[in-house]
Amino acid sequence: MSEGSGGVGSVGQGGGLRVIPLDDPLYAAPDQVTAVPLDPKLGRLPFIEMLPADFERLLARMLVEVEGLRDVRLFGTHGQKDDGLDVVGRTADGTWHGWQGKRYRTYGPADLQRAVEDHTVRGSGEFPVEELVVCVPCDITRQVTVKLRELNESNPDLSIVLLGPDELGDRLRNRPDIVTQFFGQQTAERFCLTVPAPPVIAAPGLDRADLADAARRSPAEALGVDGLLADAAQFAKDNNHLGAVGKLVEAEELLARSGFDGHAASVARRRADALINAGNLDEAASLLSDAFWQRADAGDADGVRSISHRLGEALRSAAAEDPGANAVGHGTALQLFTVMDCAQNLLAHPFPEPKLPAPPSAGPGRAGDLTGPPCGTGGRNLRPG
Structure with missing residues (x-):
């Protein structure tokens, strides 16, 4: 900032003192911000x-x-x-x-x-x-x-x-x-x-x-369930399917108590397969029914179809192995399969709603006789219990 040689005068006297307008460059922002150097973060440790x-x-x-x-x-x-x-x-x-x-x-x-x-x-x-x-x-x-x-x-x-x-x-x-x-x-x-x-x-x-350590391992490894599953697999390999069922029950209960319900449900499905291999279709059907309705509630049409198909195949295999068996021997399994089949059809084809056939009678019949009139229901409340 410099001053004129004649000194600072008043307005109108030599122009030494003047009024600065609002748009004068003196009121503009600085061309460069002069910041105080700050202590930066360390890039490396010594x-x-x-x-x-x-x-x-x-x-x-x-x-x-x-x-x-x-x-x-x-x-x-x-x-x-x-x-x-x-x-x-x-x-x-x-x-x-x-x-x-x-x-x-x-x-x-x-x-x-x-x-x-x-x-x-x-x-x-x-x-x-x-x-x-x-x-x-x-x-x-x-x-x-x-x-x-x-x-x-x-x-x-x-x-x-x-x-x-x-x-x-x-x-x-x-x-x-x-x-x-x-x-x-x-x-x-x-x-x-x-x-x-x-x-x-x-x-x-x-x-x-x-x-x-626990975070790196699956729930089965962290809880020691993998040993029970290995024992169950060995029992199944030796055709001791009831022994496999016992080990799977232990594994399922341990997972459920520890809050791993999804893993417990997976073991329950394996237990149902072991029960089918052991010839206990009614108990297997009860397990598969629980899994069926869980999948139905989740809207999983593929899961529902897979579970229903598994039980149907088990009943057909039982009938083929013993053609003279009465339906009474697998009555619970037959009833649950009938309901599953109806619900599956409803999930796949909700319109129009077919009529529910008469429930199977307790009289003599064949376990493999799974055919009949088209299955359906006039209402959606088919879940047993």
Whole structure:
């Protein structure tokens, strides 16, 4: 801002002082906002500055709480031959992983090959792992990435993973509790996505690993039902169908008590098949009827048709094997099949509504005689009970 040589005058006296109009450029927005530099988020954690023992403890903590492994422990002590492993842990399916920390400021292809051969060649072989993870705090170059691929191709029985500072940091970005314990409160505030409430949060017990284990497994595996199902399959293979029914009942009740109703219903369907194979069509029909109405309520026409067809085939097979059998022997199954067949037709063809035939009499008849007049109902309330 400059002033005229003649000084500032009044309006109308030499033009030294003037009224600024509202549209004058002086009232315009600034061409550039001059902001005060702020302290940015940390891009990386200072892994290279850690003590060797602390780096190993950090890796062990990550294996338990970030990777969800079990039986995590340090492998050996400092100065001891460690087979190229610093920390080991086991996944839910029993696969062992080994992590190796290399606090190098630069890391080349030869360093990676030596790290792998410390386990595969120079190691004692007493503790083989299925996955070897090498952790380094420095940049991973293109040459190292090429060597990593070569080593994986030459070691088909071993999965080799290389984690640099960015990969390690990504795993800790939303774990301010771990970052606070190993790097301090200020570092956690500048690095993590959220600020921790207390400065240090104690490491949880193994219950978190137990939850991670259960999350990886199906309800049958988590509850031990898979053993009961395997026993039932073996009983069926040995033609002991009643023995299979007993095991399936145990599995179904265990799943139902644990809140897995859908899985319990699937086991009930298998139990119905076992009862059919055992010749108990009435009890099997009762189970299939429950499943039938569940599918009907859900509007599952294909499921309804499949269940009705299964019971019909079972009745026809029973009649073919014993043509002289009376319908009274499978009276419940016949009645339930008749109702299922009517309801199935209604679901498939709701208009027009056919008439419901007279219910089968208790007199003599054949179990295989499933033909008759067109089946239907004048109303929708066909569900027994």
